[in-house]
Amino acid sequence: MRIDEHSTEVIRILYKFQAEDGTEKEFETVLDGKTLGLRNDIPPHLPGWTKLSFNQCENCPLRSEVEHCPVAANLSGLIEAFKFSTSYESVFVVVETPERSYAKQSTIQNALSSLMGIYMVTSNCPILDKLRPMVRFHLPFASATESVYRSITMYLLAQYFKKQRGKTPDWELERLVDIYKEISKVNKGMWNRLSAASSFDANVNALIVLNTFGDALRFSVKKGLDDLEKLFGNYMEDE
Numbered sequence: 001m002r003i004d005e006h007s008t009e010v011i012r013i014l015y016k017f018q019a020e021d022g023t024e025k026e027f028e029t030v031l032d033g034k035t036l037g038l039r040n041d042i043p044p045h046l047p048g049w050t051k052l053s054f055n056q057c058e059n060c061p062l063r064s065e066v067e068h069c070p071v072a073a074n075l076s077g078l079i080e081a082f083k084f085s086t087s088y089e090s091v092f093v094v095v096e097t098p099e100r101s102y103a104k105q106s107t108i109q110n111a112l113s114s115l116m117g118i119y120m121v122t123s124n125c126p127i128l129d130k131l132r133p134m135v136r137f138h139l140p141f142a143s144a145t146e147s148v149y150r151s152i153t154m155y156l157l158a159q160y161f162k163k164q165r166g167k168t169p170d171w172e173l174e175r176l177v178d179i180y181k182e183i184s185k186v187n188k189g190m191w192n193r194l195s196a197a198s199s200f201d202a203n204v205n206a207l208i209v210l211n212t213f214g215d216a217l218r219f220s221v222k223k224g225l226d227d228l229e230k231l232f233g234n235y236m237e238d239e
Helices: 070-081 110-119 128-137 143-165 174-199 202-222 224-238
Strands: 010-019 024-032 090-095 101-107
Touching: 010 110, 010 174, 024 070, 024 110, 024 143, 070 090, 070 110, 070 174, 110 128, 110 202, 128 143, 128 174, 143 202, 143 224, 174 202
Parallel strands: none
Antiparallel strands: 010 024, 010 090, 090 101
8 A cells, every 4th residue: 555645635644563473454544634633434333441431531521421432432443453462472563654664573562552642642532632743743663762852842842833822831841741641641541441341461551651651751851851951962052
C-alpha cells in the first residue's frame, strides 16, 4: 500500500506487525486532516468493557448519556487482535506515514504502545485530546527522552499561539504537568478496562509503557529539564 502524502483531507498511518511465525496483522488509522480526529469505523457490536460506566476513569468529564467510552470503543478492535499476545513476543513492525516509513524489530508491548497512543489521543476524550497535535508528527518507537522533548515543544508552541491571540501563556510548564497528571488518571482507568478485556499481558503493558512517558515528563520538568538544557549551549551565549 502506498500512502498519498499530498492528501489534505485525511492522514493515514499504517502499522504492519509480522510475528516470528510469519503471521501478519495490519492496522490503518485514518485521521481527519484538519482536526486529527480518528475516522476509523467503530465495530457495530462493542464489548461490555467499553461501556462508559465500566471502570470509568475517576476524572472522566463525560456524562451518563454517553453510552460508550470513546477511547475504549475505538481501541476495541485493536485490543481484540492482541488479547492473546504476551508483552515480550518479538515482532517486526513497519510503519508508513505520509512523509516516510519506519521499520524495527521490537516487542509487541513497545510497538503496540506506539499504535495505541494514536487511537487514544484522537478519540475525542476531553483529557487526552490535549496531546493530539503530536499525532500529526507521529514518531513510532520513540524513547522516553524523545517523547519528553516532543511533548514540551508541542506545549510551548501552543503557548506561543495563545500569546498571539492575546491569552496568557504558561512558559513555566505548570499546566503541562497538570495535564499529564490527569492523563495518568485516564491511563489508570484504561488499565482497569484492558485488564478485563485481555487474557494475556500485551495490551495492558503497552498502556503501562505509554504511562511511563508521562512519568518521565513530570520528573524531567521537576529537575528543570537538565538533560535537555545541555543541548542548547549555543543559545546561552550572549549575542
